[in-house]
Amino acid sequence: MVKFTAEGLRRIMDLKHNIRNMSVIAHVDHGKSTLTDSLVAAAGIIAQEVAGDVRMTDTRADEAERGITIKSTGISLYYEMTVESLENYKGEKSGHEYLINLIDSPGHVDFSSEVTAALRITDGALVVVDCVEGVCVQTETVLRQALGERIRPVLTVNKMDRCFLELQVEGEEAYQTFQRVIENANVIMATYEDPLLGDVQVYPEKGTVAFSAGLHGWAFTLTNFAKMYASKFGVDENKMMERLWGENYFDPATKKWTNKNTGSPTCKRGFVQFCYEPIKQIINTCMNDQKDKLWPMLQKLGVTMKSDEKDLVGKALMKRVMQTWLPASSALLEMMIFHLPSPAKAQRYRVENLYEGPLDDIYANAIRNCDPEGPLMLYVSKMIPASDKGRFFAFGRVFSGKVSTGMKVRIMGPNYVPGQKKDLYVKSVQRTVIWMGKRQESVEDVPCGNTVAMVGLDQFITKNATLTNEKEVDAHPIRAMKFSVSPVVRVAVQCKVASDLPKLVEGLKRLAKSDPMVVCTIEESGEHIVAGAGELHLEICLKDLQEDFMGGAEIVVSDPVVSFRETVLEKSCRTVMSKSPNKHNRLYMEARPMEEGLAEAIDDGRIGPRDDPKARSKILSEEFGWDKDLAKKIWCFGPETTGPNMVVDMCKGVQYLNEIKDSVVAGFQWASKEGALAEENMRAICFEVCDVVLHSDAIHRGGGQVIPTARRVIYASQLTAKPRLLEPVYLVEIQAPEQALGGIYGVLNQKRGHVFEELQRPGTPLYNIKAYLPVVESFGFSSTLRAATSGQAFPQCVFDHWDMMSSDPLEPGSQAGQLVADIRKRKGLKEQMTPLSEFEDKL
């Protein structure tokens, strides 16, 4: 009973006011996929009866198995509004047919890059919150991310069925819980004040909050009830909506509305009286099989059941009744259609976030107006493995113009710089496809405002890209996505059989493509490295690599490897000197730790090599107490010319100094990438060039003499400044009931973690715990924690900061010393660190 065809969908795609692109976001296990199912059911793709059990958008076997979503999945839904229901809609529209492009995203923090990719190509978000657990860590993270992208949110309080069946709470108590959930969400949203986006907070009385039971496939907004009662009470629908939420009480005895509880036993809050209680009554009647009572009630509500459905009993009956009375799809889809922006509307304000180029050029205008006749602007947000092995669909959103089969497009990769040929290709799109859950349908073309999958571009796109028409050489790309997690957990992979190497190489290329976050690189030692956001992420990636991308060839995976950073604790104890190979040139240097927060400022790009020197010196002098003149004498940043270390020129009146600057910088880039301790990157070290003696003949002070010397003197100054290791630390957030706290503390202690915040969630028996945990110790943390708390605690780990290890790595046998030895061994270096005397020369 497929209600629509590809042609039908294609027709609505042209009606840009009747499109809604939205993602479903939430904390893990709050019921996104299940809820999505009930929406899909309404579109006729799966049968209404099984909605809630199928998880249509979990297309992978492992997703179904683990019961979590791993990849975000797009699905296009068709929905026809009734004429009456659209009467109140003020916005622009064309007809009653709507197309909803929905993206279900994963909730686990390890996969939040998928959420980022989903948010980029949608305009609205359905935030799903478990009514019992409330707003959780990941809810907050993704919500912030959404708002940062100028995505308008609507909220649904999910798992209502738990209130009725599991917890059996009373109306007023339930209201308080819901109220708190909504408030918590609003607190986060209120921090994003954006004149263009307007008020993004959600209000039940305005219809931007829904109440749903994804598992049972029913949901309502106050609009549903307001409509029902408006005629009965003979009041305006909007007036009725307001009465159904907040401090509005109704006493059926007096038939009067009041603003506070009169104290009379029959006086109840509007919401409780008119929404909660009726539902509760219906559910109870169904569950108790009081069919004689049920039928008249349903008749009053105008719900007609099919005859075969009347034979159902218990839960099945309840589910069916509720689905018929308050179908989740109509409540939620109507909420989206009413309150989430169409592409035409959203792109007007999102263009600033999206477009890198000048906001008044034709491309910006085309995006702003969502102009189907304008130049093509399309952002590919992710690559989806296709069913024929090795190929990928490029999945993205058309922001302006049209993309069609056979069209030649200009592909601008993430490193593209306008005016250059770098990272730029012109290729033709072999096929344009729209996604309908597990099915894909080819269409001739896709106009702006829609999501699209394209065939034939996968050879040229790693992860994401901007596409435009072949001849549009002036177009700037669409801004790259910013991820909230970073790939900190790494493993080395190698194939069991040496001759499988080409397979491994090919597999890694494909893996890198298939996931927005995974990074496949190679180490100096020649080992292939796969890096992911967390243990679970990596586990999934490696599984994909072996099974899907390497055709099952066996691989050997090393233990997780964590990269460290090298830093210094104090200023060098003395000025160190190194001589060039010909002994004619000398460099004098000192190392010192950077001021607190400076390295982070460089990481964030607040301070960097491309800054205007004046602006940079202002920040440095005002925030970090640098001397103004000194701030102008920064030679460079490193490693990779942007890293959080620098070289500062402190010399006075040295002849020929300008000649060797490039050479010193080259030596510094090299040294800061491979520190003296274990060849890890350096971090937060400032190297000061104190004095330089140079040979008077230019030939004797060339790069060959100075580059190796600069490297040596940098190492020497690092080693004399109390070198230390920095280890990466996770911020762990755990939600658990009180009885599990003991276990959590135990596990954290054992893993060198420490708790810095413990809060009870008001109105719940749950505690929110925030702790720091070294990444090294985090392997197996989830499972240990689950074991220690009998599955009640579920941690979410996100990389937070670098933490200095207090022990001295130069002291053999110390913790840091042991770590250094281990790293050196792994890298195939000499196990003994090169002593200072190798780097420092004496006069």
Add this chain to the structure above:
Amino acid sequence: MEFQSNYEILRTAEFIRSRGVSRVALQFPDELLKDSTQVAKALRRELGNGVRLYVMADTAYGSCCVDEVGASHVDAECVVHYGHACMSPTSTLPALFVFGKAFINVNACAESLHQCLSISNKPVLVLYGLEYAHAVQDLKSTMCKLLLSSESNQKLYYSEVACSSINPSGYNIKDKEQPESHGDAIADGKVLKTLESGVTNKLESGTKYTLGGLTWITPLEHKMEDYLLFWIGSDNPAFANMVLTFNGCEIVRYDAEDCKLLNDFSHQKRILKRRYFLVEKAKDANIIGILVGTLGVAGYLHIIQQMKELIERDGKKSYTIVMGRPNPAKLANFPECDVFVYVSCAQTALLDSKEFLAPVITPFEAVLAFTRGRQWTGEYIMDFQNLMTSDTGEIVDDNEGARFSFLKGCYVEDLQPHENNGDQLERSLALAEMTEKALNVRNQSTDTVLFKGTARSGAEYLAARSYQGLSMQYENAPLQSYVVGRTGRASGYENEKE
């Protein structure tokens, strides 16, 4: 007399006399230089005054190669090379190799070999350092006795056959000389032909291999992986060469000095992995320096030319540099090069010191790195002679997709080699192209050009440098009075002595 036989004075004299040459260069490595005068004296005693002898030392490149340039300075007509040799073919001069005779305990060695045979289920192939060539005959006979006496070796008979059928021949003379044969080396015409043409050659009887002066034949149906390689000698470049070339084989090494059998070569495997990394790194390079590491090995000009073409085909820029033996300081004078290709004999080709600013790779690795769509299958060729023959055929790769860089973990675009042609065709766009290029320079920060290898040519690199050499503008320079310079030695000038 120990000295006489060690330096093979008689054989050398015979060689010189038979050639009828009058000017002979004697090339010594540094460690044998102390004996050079004695050798020269002994030879003169044998040859009389008709022949002029010159002692050469401190070669510009590896001492394992024949220093033809040095020899031609004295117009020498032939070279006698002493000590360890890589046996790379020479291009102009005939050369005699005297390996010296290192001491080896033949019985102990045979014992180890025997032990090896009894453990291994593969046929064993004996290879050795050239300095042990003199002892092979002895080893053979000892082994024969050993195998005869032990009953248990019955099932290993096959491997013994394989062993004896392999004919290690330390052929000493190149160019039209008859190969000096050790034991039952093959002395027919076919051998010479195969020596010139490459590492493997199908003969009717089997596949013939040559490596670092050793040669052997295996039956056609056998691959090298089917053998256990038994190496007699120290852990020197010749051994490393062998390990890398036959990296798929099981290898044991018998150390003749310590009389020990060693079979842990994780280090060598690590080297192979490291080379793999270097190849990946080279793929990202834009500017490549070709280091001329030999002026003697036959075909070096050919391979340099081939490298240049290869690099150009891949849309990259190459510069040829002659600098003798490379060291970090010398190479750092060319910071614009992202990678160096070192064209030299097989045994000096592997240069991998962490001290080098840019990686140094071999021609074979360059072929892997700069040929689109080619992947490392595990085979490894050290000798560029083999490379020339095995790889003249172009690998046409129509795969125009972007290349995946494992260093950056993403796809990178390569400059299309055809780009220049395209530009010429579209004359009308020339102006636009020019402006585009003018924009380039501004857009890229000099830091990324200098230190992240985004420069496409030496000129672009120079343009980005903060110091570009002395400027010629003298007009406004104020006159400066001269000052007294430093005195003393560089290790500590006089004003620095405290």
